[in-house]
Amino acid sequence: MIDSNDKTNSPAESGRGRSRSDGDQTRQRILQAAGDLFGKQGFSATTNKSVAESAGVDLASINYHFGSRNGLYQAVLVEAHRSIVSLDFLQQLQQSPASPEQKLAGLVRFLARVVTARQSWNVRVLVREILVPSIDLRALVDAEITPKIVIVRQLLAAIAGLDVNDPRLATAMIQLAGPCLMLLVVDERLPLPVGEVRQQPPEQVAEQMLCFLIAGLKGLASTA
Structure with a gap:
């Protein structure tokens, strides 16, 4: 008999948890890569492509997490402050x-x-x-x-x-x-x-x- 208070996640719930964790890690990796590039060469010289390559992600990931290059830069500024x-x-x-x-x-x-x-x-x-x-x-x-x-x-x-x-x-x-x-x-x-x-x-x-x-x-x- 399974206790009704059992906190064990179902496979689907576990998968969602992993997805959220993976998403957070990807977002943080993009932030770190973008911050490093923005800090070294400035906003105008830093493209989404160069950030994606540095972070090891595709361009769609940047758009998914930050919406645009300006959205990414704003997030970097907030993180820096x-x-x-x-x-x-x-x-x-x-x-x-x-x-x-x-x-x-x-x-x-x-x-x-x-x-x-x-x-x-x-x-x-x-x-x-x-x-x-x-x-x-x-x-x-x-x-x-x-x-x-x-x-x-x-x-x-x-x-x-x-x-x-x-x-x-x-x-x-x-x-x-x-x-x-x-x-x-x-x-x-x-x-x-x-x-x-x-x-x-x-x-x-x-x-x-x-x-x-x-x-x-x-x-x-x-x-x-």
Whole structure:
């Protein structure tokens, strides 16, 4: 007699499970291949055919999973941004019982490790998009950047003692994002301060960033 609670899948169900898993693996393989090519040679020089060859799939797989080359590029941008800082990470940080200052410290330390690390295709893709924005940037802003900005703005507002809609917080956001963007975009081999910073331990970079950020936020409420 078979127990009615038996969770064993039927052959058909098992097949569907394998298909979904195979589909996820194929999608991820395409993303990785496309990200690497977009990062090295840019969107305009990367064809669906070259992505398919690199990923070991047919062209139909790209259209099935992403709809078009622009759809694929948008997915790569989203994946790249999530690799820098994910919405899940920010939400967990927001919901933690730590003080606002401790939360900011956790965020800055995390970002410092990411932006001072050796560049991957994720970073190269984002750098290209930052330097030469495309029409696909809007999809990245809507899907990833905007909800993250909301959380970070709330955190900065709590430290500064300002209303979350106070326009002065826009400057504070730039003070947080600016150094991270510089460390991502500027080549460490150039004889600039950025090169010196990237040679320092991430923990040291984070503490220096925090020093400026906390002081600036504390003084922000006194500005006009």
